[in-house]
Amino acid sequence: MAVRTYMKNTLxxxxxxxxxxxxLILLSLLGFMFILLGGRFVxxxxxxxxxxxxxxxxxxxxxxxxxxxxNRTYVPLDTVPEHVVDAFLAIEDHxxxxxxxxxxxxxxxxxxxxxxxxxxxxxxxxxxxxxxxxVSLTNDQTWLRKTKEVMGAIYLERQRSKDEILEYYxxxxxxxxxxxxxxxxxxxxxSKPISDLSISEGALLAAMPRAPNYYxxxxxxxxxxxxxxxxxxRMYQIxxxxxxxxxxxxxxxxxxxxxxxxxxxWLSSYVDLVLDELEEDYHLSRDEVYTGGYRITVGLDPKAQxxxxxxxxxxxxxxxxxxxxxxxxxxxxxETGVVRAAIGGREHNRGDLNRVNVKRQPGSTFKxxxxxxxxxxxxxxxxxxxxxxxxxxxxxxxxxxxxxxxDGEITMYDALKDSKNVPAVGLLDEMGVDDSLEYVRDLGxxxxxxxxxxxxxxxxxxxxxxxxxxxxxxxxxxxEYIEPYTIIAVENRNEEVLDAPTPEVERLFSAQTSWYLTxxxxxxxxxxxxxxxxxxKDFAGKTGSTQHPHHDGGVRDAxxxxxxxxxxxxxxxxxxxxxxxxxxxxxxxxxxALVDSMITELDEVKDFQTSFVVPDGVDDLEPPIRLPEIxxxxxxxxLGFLDGLYVDLNWSDETDGRINYDVxxxxxxxxxxLGTVTGETSYRVxxxxxxxxxxYYVIPINPLNNEExxxxxxxSAF
Numbered sequence: 051m052a053v054r055t056y057m058k059n060t061l062x063x064x065x066x067x068x069x070x071x072x073x074l075i076l077l078s079l080l081g082f083m084f085i086l087l088g089g090r091f092v093x094x095x096x097x098x099x100x101x102x103x104x105x106x107x108x109x110x111x112x113x114x115x116x117x118x119x120x121n122r123t124y125v126p127l128d129t130v131p132e133h134v135v136d137a138f139l140a141i142e143d144h145x146x147x148x149x150x151x152x153x154x155x156x157x158x159x160x161x162x163x164x165x166x167x168x169x170x171x172x173x174x175x176x177x178x179x180x181x182x183x184x185v186s187l188t189n190d191q192t193w194l195r196k197t198k199e200v201m202g203a204i205y206l207e208r209q210r211s212k213d214e215i216l217e218y219y220x221x222x223x224x225x226x227x228x229x230x231x232x233x234x235x236x237x238x239x240x241s242k243p244i245s246d247l248s249i250s251e252g253a254l255l256a257a258m259p260r261a262p263n264y265y266x267x268x269x270x271x272x273x274x275x276x277x278x279x280x281x282x283x284r285m286y287q288i289x290x291x292x293x294x295x296x297x298x299x300x301x302x303x304x305x306x307x308x309x310x311x312x313x314x315x316w317l318s319s320y321v322d323l324v325l326d327e328l329e330e331d332y333h334l335s336r337d338e339v340y341t342g343g344y345r346i347t348v349g350l351d352p353k354a355q356x357x358x359x360x361x362x363x364x365x366x367x368x369x370x371x372x373x374x375x376x377x378x379x380x381x382x383x384x385e386t387g388v389v390r391a392a393i394g395g396r397e398h399n400r401g402d403l404n405r406v407n408v409k410r411q412p413g414s415t416f417k418x419x420x421x422x423x424x425x426x427x428x429x430x431x432x433x434x435x436x437x438x439x440x441x442x443x444x445x446x447x448x449x450x451x452x453x454x455x456x457d458g459e460i461t462m463y464d465a466l467k468d469s470k471n472v473p474a475v476g477l478l479d480e481m482g483v484d485d486s487l488e489y490v491r492d493l494g495x496x497x498x499x500x501x502x503x504x505x506x507x508x509x510x511x512x513x514x515x516x517x518x519x520x521x522x523x524x525x526x527x528x529x530e531y532i533e534p535y536t537i538i539a540v541e542n543r544n545e546e547v548l549d550a551p552t553p554e555v556e557r558l559f560s561a562q563t564s565w566y567l568t569x570x571x572x573x574x575x576x577x578x579x580x581x582x583x584x585x586x587k588d589f590a591g592k593t594g595s596t597q598h599p600h601h602d603g604g605v606r607d608a609x610x611x612x613x614x615x616x617x618x619x620x621x622x623x624x625x626x627x628x629x630x631x632x633x634x635x636x637x638x639x640x641x642x643a644l645v646d647s648m649i650t651e652l653d654e655v656k657d658f659q660t661s662f663v664v665p666d667g668v669d670d671l672e673p674p675i676r677l678p679e680i681x682x683x684x685x686x687x688x689l690g691f692l693d694g695l696y697v698d699l700n701w702s703d704e705t706d707g708r709i710n711y712d713v714x715x716x717x718x719x720x721x722x723x724l725g726t727v728t729g730e731t732s733y734r735v736x737x738x739x740x741x742x743x744x745x746y747y748v749i750p751i752n753p754l755n756n757e758e759x760x761x762x763x764x765x766s767a768f
Contacts, residue, residue, distance in 0.1 A: 102343025
C-alpha cells in the first residue's frame with residue numbers, strides 16, 4: 051500500500067513536470083510566434099522607401115541645388131568601399147553577419163548592466179535593431195520600445211538579406227546638420243562620392259552616427275579625431291586592418307573638404323518656378339518633390355541668373371518716394387523659349403511672392419502687340435505708313451503724347467520709336483479693339499478690354515513679366531510663340547524619365563510682320579526712347595511706363611523689354627502696392643539701364659552675335675528716310691554752244707541717296723513741275739528765256755511713303 055502510494059505520488063510529480071515543460075515549450079513557441087508575427091506590425095515596408103533629395107541640374111549636368119526634407123542621396127551597397135563598410139561594422143556591430151537580428155550575448159550583457167546600474171543605459175542594439183528603431187520607432191529608451199525593436203529586427207532579418215539591411219542602414223543613418231546617408235555625408239565632409247573615401251575618411255563617418263552632433267567635426271574636430279581613431283583601433287582589434295595600416299591611418303588629420311550646403315539666395319525665384327511647373331505639368335506635389343529623389347534638368351543659365359540678381363541689388367535702378375521699390379526680371383532663350391533666369395524680387399526667398407508671375411499694366415510695351423503688329427498684318431499698313439499725330443478726342447477718351455509734342459504726321463516706325471500715344475490710339479481706333487486683341491487672345495490670354503486705352507497698356511488685370519518676355523521673344527522667332535518653361539527633363543530615383551509635355555508652338559504674327567517689328571524696335575534702342583543704352587551690338591526693345599493714379603507726374607510701373615538673337619530680357623520696376631504714398635520718381639529709363647547693364651555683362655562672357663540676321667523668306671526693312679531741310683539752293687545761268695541758255699540748280703544735301711527731289715519753277719504766280727531726280731543734288735533747266743526770270747525750288751520726297759518735305763529756299767537765275 052505504501053509502495054503504491056509512493057508510486058502514485060512519484061508519477062504525479064513527473065506528470066506535473068511534463069505538464070510544466072510542455073506549457074513552457076508552448077509558451078516559448080507562442081512567444082516566438084508572437085515575436086515573429088508581431089514584427090510584421092512593427093516593420094512597415096513603406097518605412098524603407100527613404101526620403102531622398104531631389105537634384106536640380108543644368109543641361110551641362112552641373113548641380114544647381116538640392117531640394118529635400120532629409121538631405122539624402124541613396125547609393126547601392128556595391129558602391130560603398132569594403133573598408134568603409136568594415137568601419138561601421140567594427141564600431142556598431144562586428145557580429146552583424148553572425149546573428150539573426152539580435153545579438154543575445156550583447157543583450158545579456160546589457161541586461162546585467164541595466165539591472166546593476168538601475169538604468170537603461172546599455173543599448174546593445176545591432177545594426178538591424180538600429181535600422182528598425184530609426185525607421186519605425188521612437189528614440190525613447192523603454193522596455194516596450196526595446197521589445198518592439200527586437201521583434202522588428204528578427205522579422206526584418208527573415209524578410210531581407212544581410213546586404214539589403216546593411217544597404218538600408220548606410221543610406222538611412224543621420225550625420226547631423228541635416229545630412230542623411232553615407233553618400234551625402236561623404237559629399238558634405240570630403241566633397242567627393244562615398245566610392246572614393248579612404249580608410250580614415252570612412253572611419254570618421256562611422257564615428258558619428260552614435261552621437262551625430264557630439265562627434266561631428268563641424269562642432270569639435272578634436273573630439274571627432276579621437277572617435278575616428280577609436281574606430282580604427284576597433285578595426286585593428288577585429289582584424290579588419292593590420293597594425294601598420296591602423297598606425298598610419300590614425301596619424302592622419304581629418305582632411306575635411308567641406309562642400310556647399312546652403313542654397314544661394316539668387317536661385318530661389320527660379321526654384322519656385324520649377325516647383326510650380328512640376329506641380330502643374332508633372333503632377334508632383336511639393337512633398338513628393340522634396341522626398342522623391344528626382345533628378346530634374348532645367349534650362350537655368352547660372353551666369354544669367356547670378357548677373358540678373360546682382361544687378362537688381364543696385365539701388366540706383368530703384369528710385370521711389372518711399373523705400374521698398376521692387377523689381378522682377380526674366381530672361382528667355384530665343385531658340386527654345388526656356389527660362390534662362392528669373393528674379394522675382396530684390397530679396398526673394400523660397401515661397402515668397404514671385405513677381406515674374408504677377409500681372410502688371412504693361413504701358414507702351416503693349417503697343418507692338420496690340421497696335422503695330424496687328425496693323426502690319428493688314429496689307430494697308432507698312433512701317434513707314436503715315437499716321438496722324440495731333441491732339442485728338444475719341445469720344446470721352448483724349449490721349450496725349452507724354453511730352454505734349456506733336457508732329458502733325460508721323461510714320462508708324464517713328465511713332466513706335468518715339469513712343470507717341472495719339473498715333474497708336476488713332477490706329478487702334480481705325481482697326482478696332484476686338485480685331486487687334488484677337489492676335490493675343492488666340493494665344494490664351496484672357497483680355498476682356500474693349501476700350502482704346504488698351505493701345506497704351508491700359509488693361510484690367512495686366513500681363514506678367516514672364517509672359518511679356520515670351521510675347522516679345524516671338525519677334526525674333528518669326529512670330530512663333532512658346533509658353534515659357536523651366537524644365538527640360540525629369541528623372542525619378544529609378545532613373546526613369548517621366549513623360550514631359552511638349553511645348554506647343556503657336557503663331558502670334560507672320561514672319562514678315564515679326565521681322566518688321568524687330569527692325570522697328572531696334573530703332574527704339576538706336577534712336578528712340580531707349581537710346582540711352584550703351585550696349586554696342588544689335589539690340590531691340592521697348593520702353594514702357596504707366597502713370598500713377600494718385601500722384602501727378604509719378605510713375606506706377608516702369609518697363610523695358612529687349613532682345614538680341616540669343617536672349618529676351620524683360621524687367622519691371624515698381625511697388626507691390628501703389629498708393630498715394632508709394633510712387634516711382636523716375637520712369638522707364640531705369641528699367642532700360644538695368645537691362646543694359648545685364649546684357650553688357652553677359653556679353654563679356656558669352657560674346658553674343660553682333661548683328662541680327664535677316665530670316666529667309668522675308669523682306670528686310672529699309673532704314674528710315676529723314677527728309678532734309680534745304681536752304682542753299684542756287685540757280686546759275688549758263689550759255690552752251692549746242693544747248694543755248696540753261697540754268698543749273700544745285701543744293702548741297704547728300705544725306706540719303708534714296709530721296710527723290712521734285713523740281714519746281716514759278717513764274718507769274720504759276721507753278722510748274724519740271725521733273726524729279728533721285729539721289730542727286732543738281733538739276734539742269736534747258737530752253738531758258740532771257741526775258742523771263744522765274745524762281746526755282748525743290749521739295750524732297752520720301753519714296754517709302756511719298757511723304758513731302760519742306761520746300762527749299764527759292765532762287766532766280768537772272
